[in-house]
Every structure is written in structure tokens, then in C-alpha cells.
Amino acid sequence: MKAVQLTAYNKNVLRALLSLKVIEKENPIIQTDEVLVKMHAASCNPSDVAFIQGGYNIIKKLPAVPGFEGSGVVVDAGSDSKDMVGKKVSCFIQDDIDGTWAEYFKLKKNSLIILDEAMDLDQAACFSVNPFTAYAMMEIAEIRASKVIIQNAAGGQVPSLIRQLAKIRQIETINVVRKVETAEKLKAEGEKYVLVEQDEKFSDQLKQLAYDLNATTAFDAVSGQNSGLIINAMPPDSELIIYGGLSNKPVSEINPLDIIFQNKIISGFNLLDWKVELNEDGYEKIVSELQQLFIKGSLKTIIQGEVKIDNIIQGLKTYIGNMSNGKILIKP
Ligand SMILES: NC(=O)c1ccc[n+]([C@@H]2O[C@H](COP(=O)([O-])OP(=O)(O)OC[C@H]3O[C@@H](n4cnc5c(N)ncnc54)[C@H](OP(=O)(O)O)[C@@H]3O)[C@@H](O)[C@H]2O)c1
The missing domain is CATH 3.90.180.10 (Medium-chain alcohol dehydrogenases, catalytic domain)
Incomplete structure (x- = not known):
């Protein structure tokens, strides 16, 4: 072969x-x-x-x-x-x-x-990977009772699937991208909240939106200083869940006082560990639900x-x- x-x-x-x-x-x-x-x-x-x-x-x-x-x-x-x-x-x-x-x-x-x-x-x-990751993220948002989530690398396919599932579950997304052209594309697709991380007002814009919309859950595929910028902009009791390291940089720029005095949490997500926690019936139900969404065209990579x-x-x-x-x- x-x-x-x-x-x-x-x-x-x-x-x-x-x-x-x-x-x-x-x-x-x-x-x-x-x-x-x-x-x-x-x-x-x-x-x-x-x-x-x-x-x-x-x-x-x-x-x-x-x-x-x-x-x-x-x-x-x-x-x-x-x-x-x-x-x-x-x-x-x-x-x-x-x-x-x-x-x-x-x-x-x-x-x-x-x-x-x-x-x-x-x-x-x-x-086998991204749709289940997006599904797990939605479960996490629901457990945390978050009606609005923040996500970076938002032009990617996990974030795209998160947006598709979020619409079904009536959850809003604040989308962070690194290129202006990606932001324009998402806005043209009808996304309401799209921010460009290179924008000099990025931190202020994100803080304003995160506080106004009470966005207390964020999914971070980038790491590096992006992690710090996002968690610093979020309200008290927020959690930043790191699931990717696209920047190839160590997590940085985190305000330690927020972690200590505002109950902010930084955690990690790994699909394989999440799957291990499910029983066989629970997993099969998710496989079937996701396949039906793809077959109907409600989900698409x-x-x-x-x-x-x-x-x-x-x-x-x-x-x-x-x-x-x-x-x-x-x-x-
Ligand atoms: N933990 C888990 O269990 C799990 C499961 C599935 C996926 N993941 C991770 O999730 C992440 C996203 O996967 P995907 O399949 O959605 O990727 P994808 O569809 O290939 O898209 C990657 C996205 O990331 C952006 N990007 C790349 N490098 C970046 C950087 N340094 N800073 C900011 N944005 C950057 C790209 O934007 P440009 O167009 O600007 O390059 C693109 O929009 C990956 O890190 C992947 O490993 C983790």
C-alpha cells in the first residue's frame, strides 16, 4: 500500500x-x-x-x-x-x-x-475528535451555568463546532481571532461578538463584553499570553479551560491577585480523559446524537x-x- x-x-x-x-x-x-x-x-x-x-x-x-x-x-x-x-x-x-x-x-x-x-x-x-471536544465544552458550559462563553482561535473547527452547538443550546459566544480577515469572515457569517487579539483595545473590549454579558467560562486553544489576557478580562468566579497550545508558548500574563481574591480558576481539558469518565451507554448516546446532527446538516466541519x-x-x-x-x- x-x-x-x-x-x-x-x-x-x-x-x-x-x-x-x-x-x-x-x-x-x-x-x-x-x-x-x-x-x-x-x-x-x-x-x-x-x-x-x-x-x-x-x-x-x-x-x-x-x-x-x-x-x-x-x-x-x-x-x-x-x-x-x-x-x-x-x-x-x-x-x-x-x-x-x-x-x-x-x-x-x-x-x-x-x-x-x-x-x-x-x-x-x-x-472522532473535534465534534466530541465541542460537545464536551458545551457540557462544561452548562454545568457552570454559563449562558455566554469566550473562545479564542475562533476561526478554527473546534470553535466553529462550538458555535454550531451553542446556537442549538442558546448559548452566546464571544469569539477571539488573531487576524482581521478571520474576524471579517465571522462577522459576515452573522457572529455578533468578534474581537481581534492584536487590536490595541482588545483587553478593554473583552473586559467590557465579559462583564456586560457575564461570560464566566472561556475555552483557550492558544495559551501563551493569550491565556492571561483572557482570564484577566473576565469577571470574578470565572474559569479558563485550556485545551490547546497553538502559540507554542507557556501560559503567561496572569494577574495572580485575581486568582487569589476573585476565585478565578485555570484548568485543562483532554478529550480522552473526558471520554473515560463516561459510561458506555452515555458515550453511545453522544455518538448517536452527534451523528444525527451531522446527517441532518445541523453540524458540519x-x-x-x-x-x-x-x-x-x-x-x-x-x-x-x-x-x-x-x-x-x-x-x-
Ligand atoms: N484537548 C483536547 O482534547 C483537544 C481536542 C481537540 C482539539 N484540541 C486542540 O484544539 C485546538 C484547535 O483545533 P482545531 O481542529 O479547531 O484547529 P483548526 O481547525 O486547524 O484551526 C486552528 C485555528 O487556530 C488559529 N491559530 C493557529 N495558531 C494560532 C496562534 N498562535 N494564535 C492564535 N490563533 C492561532 C488558526 O488561525 P489562523 O487561520 O490565523 O492560522 C485557526 O483559526 C488545537 O490546539 C487542537 O490541538 C484539543
Whole structure:
């Protein structure tokens, strides 16, 4: 089969891209409890980019096939899972095995989501991670009784899904972006509250909105000084939940007096830990609810384009150059 192989980690993203090679290798051999998926498409998320830079919490022995997520059809299965053959699936796995940027991918049956026949396989390539993250964020907002939330990196797909779910749940979003053009795009889509972090009045504008609307929950995908600017602008009893480190910088600029005297909290979110807390029925209910929203078209991941495996480097360059345009799918 054809696969993408990472030969060396490199902090410099361009050099990391250049260490990706398209190779021919043997198809994976499955064990009794595994299934073989013929890939329809694989996604590329910021975690994949961080992975090839050696800057993620998953380090695989090299050479390795990258790609944590994707969709496809089960074409072979071990004796434990013969009933799976022919099923449409969405996959997500972060074990030290070859990933989804290949024509075929093997994994354990219990690590994948079996899809409804009506589910679109392009959308399914981005289904296992971001929609569940956005869903979890909405649950957190509801537990915290927040009717208004703040989110940064708001041109990205997790924030986009959060906005889509927030509309269903009648929660308002204050959206923070880094580029004026992304702000214009969100405003043109009808978003009421959009702020640009580079604006010299950003802190004052955010504070005004956060206090006026009582926005006491924020979801932070950026970290660095952005975390401090946001939590400092929020009212007492607020919580900033960090779920991404897109700035590649340590969290900074936090006013310690607010944390001590205004009961402000900074916490972290990790999807895999959140899933572990759910019982099997609870998880299956969420899988079904989210799939139905995708099938009805009420939820959608924006996909800016697709590339064949052979053009992976060009595809990743396009994605990294304009992440707010949407995901790029990698197709066999
Ligand atoms: N903790 C978890 O369990 C979990 C689960 C899912 C996702 N995540 C994380 O969530 C984050 C967002 O993922 P996604 O799929 O929504 O990403 P995405 O669709 O690829 O979009 C990334 C967004 O971040 C913006 N951005 C990139 N670097 C930035 C920086 N230094 N400062 C400000 N904005 C920046 C991009 O804006 P430009 O267009 O301006 O580049 C783009 O709008 C990632 O960090 C991902 O790893 C975490």
C-alpha cells in the first residue's frame, strides 16, 4: 500500500514537512481482535502538525506513519470481529502504531466508531475528535451555568463546532481571532461578538463584553499570553479551560491577585480523559446524537480541500498557511 512516512521529528515545521516521504509498504497484518480499514480520508489537525515537530505528547518510534484520525470501510477483521466487515467507520488512535495517512490502517475494534450508513465519509474523517471536544465544552458550559462563553482561535473547527452547538443550546459566544480577515469572515457569517487579539483595545473590549454579558467560562486553544489576557478580562468566579497550545508558548500574563481574591480558576481539558469518565451507554448516546446532527446538516466541519497522498506536503502547507479556511483531507 501507499503510505506517508515520517523519518525525523523537526521543531521547524517546514523541515518537518520535508521529512515526510511517500512510500510503498506491506499492508498491515491484523490480529484476532483487530480490523483492517480501507481509508476513505484522513484528517490533519494541529495535533498532527505538533506530532511531526516532535512537540506533542505522543512520540512514536521512527520511521512511522503519522495521522491520528480518519474514516473508511472495514475490509477485513480478525476472528473476534468478522461482523465488522463492510461497516463504515471513523477512527482515532494515538498508540505507537502506524497512523491514518495511508491506504490501509489497522486498529482494535473498540477504538473505532461504527457509523450510520447515512453519514458522509468526508465529514466522518473529522468526526472522532473535534465534534466530541465541542460537545464536551458545551457540557462544561452548562454545568457552570454559563449562558455566554469566550473562545479564542475562533476561526478554527473546534470553535466553529462550538458555535454550531451553542446556537442549538442558546448559548452566546464571544469569539477571539488573531487576524482581521478571520474576524471579517465571522462577522459576515452573522457572529455578533468578534474581537481581534492584536487590536490595541482588545483587553478593554473583552473586559467590557465579559462583564456586560457575564461570560464566566472561556475555552483557550492558544495559551501563551493569550491565556492571561483572557482570564484577566473576565469577571470574578470565572474559569479558563485550556485545551490547546497553538502559540507554542507557556501560559503567561496572569494577574495572580485575581486568582487569589476573585476565585478565578485555570484548568485543562483532554478529550480522552473526558471520554473515560463516561459510561458506555452515555458515550453511545453522544455518538448517536452527534451523528444525527451531522446527517441532518445541523453540524458540519468546514473542509477547504483534499489532496492525494502523493501531494501530502503541498496539502499540509496549504492547511498550515490558512487554518481558518478549514480542514484538508488526505485521500488515498
Ligand atoms: N484537548 C483536547 O482534547 C483537544 C481536542 C481537540 C482539539 N484540541 C486542540 O484544539 C485546538 C484547535 O483545533 P482545531 O481542529 O479547531 O484547529 P483548526 O481547525 O486547524 O484551526 C486552528 C485555528 O487556530 C488559529 N491559530 C493557529 N495558531 C494560532 C496562534 N498562535 N494564535 C492564535 N490563533 C492561532 C488558526 O488561525 P489562523 O487561520 O490565523 O492560522 C485557526 O483559526 C488545537 O490546539 C487542537 O490541538 C484539543
